Amino acid sequence: MVYTDTRKTLEILEALVAFDTTSYRSNLDLIDYISGYLAEFGISSHRIFNEEKSKANLLATIGSGDRGGILLSGHTDVVPVTGQDWVTDPFKLSIAEGRAYGRGTCDMKGFIACALAAVPDMCRANLAVPIHFAFSYDEEIGCAGVGSMINLMKSNGLNIEACIIGEPSSMKPVTAHTGKSVFKCQFYGTPMHSSLAPEGVNAIAFAGDVIHHLNSLEQAAKSFTITDERFKHPHPTLNIGKISGGKAVNIVAEYCEFDVEYRYPPGSEADYLLNQLPEIIRTAAHEPMNAKSPSASASCQQTVAYPAFKSDFNSPASLFARRLTGSNTDIAVNYGTEAGLFQQSGYSSVVCGPGSIEQAHQPNEFIDLSELSKCDAFMSALIAELSLVEVG
Ligand SMILES: [Zn+2]
Incomplete structure (x- = not known):
């Protein structure tokens, strides 16, 4: 040798x-x-x-x-x-x-x-x-x-x-090893003095609604559990690891964004979040925001994906x-x-x-x-x- x-x-x-x-x-x-x-x-x-x-x-x-x-x-x-x-x-x-x-x-x-x-x-x-x-x-x-x-x-x-x-x-x-995809979700509201809060579109509040949906999605993802004892969590998991938005407590938040990660073991569902997220964003945030103000919107984009x-x-x-x-x-x-x-x-x-x-x-x-x-x-x-x- x-x-x-x-x-x-x-x-x-x-x-x-x-x-x-x-x-x-x-x-x-x-x-x-x-x-x-x-x-x-x-x-x-x-x-x-x-x-x-x-x-x-x-x-x-x-x-x-x-x-x-x-x-x-x-x-x-x-x-x-x-x-x-x-x-x-x-x-x-x-x-x-x-x-x-x-x-x-x-x-x-x-x-x-x-x-x-x-x-x-x-x-x-x-x-x-x-x-x-x-x-x-x-x-x-x-x-x-x-x-x-x-x-x-x-x-x-x-x-x-x-x-x-x-x-x-x-x-x-x-x-x-596990696979992963990451999405950035962005919320564009309309700022307003907080004394007029009902007239603005609060980006943070709508981001919160989407997060609420994501929490139940994580529970639902347990149905994709695989049988491989080597994985501590043998099903997809979600993590919202980063969030930012708003400027002050007396201003209706104009902007909010967060990053959500979807991680899954091999043989589990790779595209669950990819398939669900756009619809959640649309119904829980974009449409109601847009209905209140034509300039308000919400969207998401995939920033990372590996199998x-x-x-x-x-x-x-x-x-x-x-x-x-x-x-x-x-x-x-x-x-x-x-x-x-x-x-x-x-x-x-x-x-x-x-x-x-x-x-x-x-x-x-x-x-x-x-x-x-x-x-x-x-x-x-x-x-x-x-x-x-x-x-x-
Ligand atoms: Zn490395």
């Missing part, structure tokens, strides 16, 4: 962390870095840009062959550090007590660093099947960037045996990850990943990456160095396995 030097992984991780790729910023400098690194080994990178050309996915292939390859998937963006209490500079890797600290170390530049550090060995290995890298943008704002890359993979007829989505799972194979993920225990991706990690788990998690999108497009997928999800998105985010070693060993085992195919 070939062992990758963890120092190389840390060196690359240090470079990756130094790029502030918070989702609202460009990731192009980081993509340039990766593509420059790959070019040193004669590997060409394909960039798939967003419309504004401010961000890009990167797709690259090592080796060739007609047989199905293995795809290593990671997202390059990170969540904001704003308002978080960091002891160290979040964009400077610092190592202490067997941990590497920095934004994205765990979620999920650590995995990308392990994959990149293994490139020299991958190139030397005379692979029987190719290894693909698929590094995306905008995962943290609802898996919004990876779609164009998956479309390209499909239109190019990319033959893939298994996708490994390297989100933090403590290197244990994860075969199911739930479920892979068979004996799917090619699950078998592959279990063989390589030696971990025979069949875990379901409550966080979302791009796995559902790959799987939905016909690519057998599994989530398996270094670090614990508990450290993701947190201030002083870190990854245990032992997790990076495990992932380096995973890459070595992967190379050995793919080289063996040719021998066998």
Whole structure:
């Protein structure tokens, strides 16, 4: 077995962390870095840009062959550090007590660093099947960037045996997670001095009526309960996590908005809120508001949507990850990943990456160095396995 030097992984991780790729910023400098690194080994990178050309996915292939390859998937963006209490500079890797600290170390530049550090060995290995890298943008704002890359993979007829989505799972194979959609609901009333309240249209009051309906919708969603003990809540759940509106207690509120999240386990009803919400908004808010004042209105729009993920225990991706990690788990998690999108497009997928999800998105985010070693060993085992195919 070939062992990758963890120092190389840390060196690359240090470079990756130094790029502030918070989702609202460009990731192009980081993509340039990766593509420059790959070019040193004669590997060409394909960039798939967003419309504004401010961000890009990167797709690259090592080796060739007609047989199905293995795809290593990671997202390059990170969540904001704003308002978080960091002891160290979040964009400077610092190592202490067997941990590497920095934004994205765990979620999920650590995995990308392990994959990149293994490139020299991958190139030397005379692979029987190719290894693909698929590094995306905008995962943290609802898996919004990876779609164009998956479309390209499909239109190019990319033959893939298994996708490994390297989100933090403590290197244990994860075969199911919930799906999610988020809607923004907006209410435009007519302001008025509160002494004339009956003559205005109070945006907050109508938002409240809609929320009341959503509360009963959540109860009704329990009828979509699935039988999968791995999920603590085996039915769709709703959460109104954010609301704002109004200016003062003596003014009829002109505006109100809230965000509502719908989360559901695989096999449950994905589109319940999508199907119900427009009608609720129309009857409980828009029509009565509009009847009082022609300028008053209410509407909703979907801002995030990614599918739930479920892979068979004996799917090619699950078998592959279990063989390589030696971990025979069949875990379901409550966080979302791009796995559902790959799987939905016909690519057998599994989530398996270094670090614990508990450290993701947190201030002083870190990854245990032992997790990076495990992932380096995973890459070595992967190379050995793919080289063996040719021998066998
Ligand atoms: Zn992530």
